[in-house]
Amino acid sequence: MKFDVYCDESHPDLLGSQHPQGQFMVIGGLWLPTSEREAFKAEIHQLRDRHRIGGEFKWQKVSPSREVFYRQLVEWFQGKGDQLRFRCIAVDHSQVDLKLYHEDDQELGFYKFYYQLLHHWILDFNEYNIFVDFKSNRRRDRLHVLRRCLDYSNLSSEVNEVQAVRSEESVLIQMADVLTGMAAYRLNDRVREGSAKSQVLRHYEELFGQQVGPTFKGEEKFNVFRIDLAGGW
Secondary structure (H helix, E strand, O other), X not given: OEEEEEEEEEOHHHHOOOOOOOOEEXXXXXXXXXXXXXXXXXXXXXXXXXXXXXXXXXXXXXXXXXXXXHHHHHHHHHHOHHHOEEEEEEEEHHHOOHHHHOOXXXXXXXXXXXXXXXXXXXXXXXXXXXXXXXXXXXXXXHHHHHHHHHHHHOOOOEEXXXXXXXXXXXXXXXXXXHHHHHHHHHHOOOOOOOOHHHHHHHHHHHHHOOOOOOOOOOOOOEEEEEEOOOOOO
């Protein structure tokens, strides 16, 4: 089968910040069959039109006036069952040693964690198109190297492309932003009771049946991989 993956990140600055404003950097990916791409995009556009949401939607734009839209958006995601899946990796910045393991290069470390997010859900005998939110990189070959590493480490599958797309041009990357932001909001203990964001988060947790947090590897709907860089058993 052919699959699309749409990715975004939250708090990437934590990897190199001298004054971190959180604990976890989170990179998330929304996974769907390529055959469903156009139908899913159309359904999101219909939901946006119904609520008169103009321009880009994202987690940072959750507000009381748009709370119902975001609640219905996470309902839509959950209602798609195994046709629409989300996985994110949570990286504790205090465990990251850029100098020892990443050539003292924050950008290199960031894309190594991107690899860890994607690699474990690339299954044999499938094809994948991966779309990441556009960001300026110091080295222009970062996405080419990421695609090549994913392709070499998954010899029975094919990674056709890893392509940067501006989020305002893709409602599926915007959807990935919402889910990634929601996970980061919970993991970084930013929940403010009574806020629109907390209401959307708790609504999704009711639908999901548990609090958003680290999950078992086999969780297929909303998988949170908290990577442990400290070693041990």
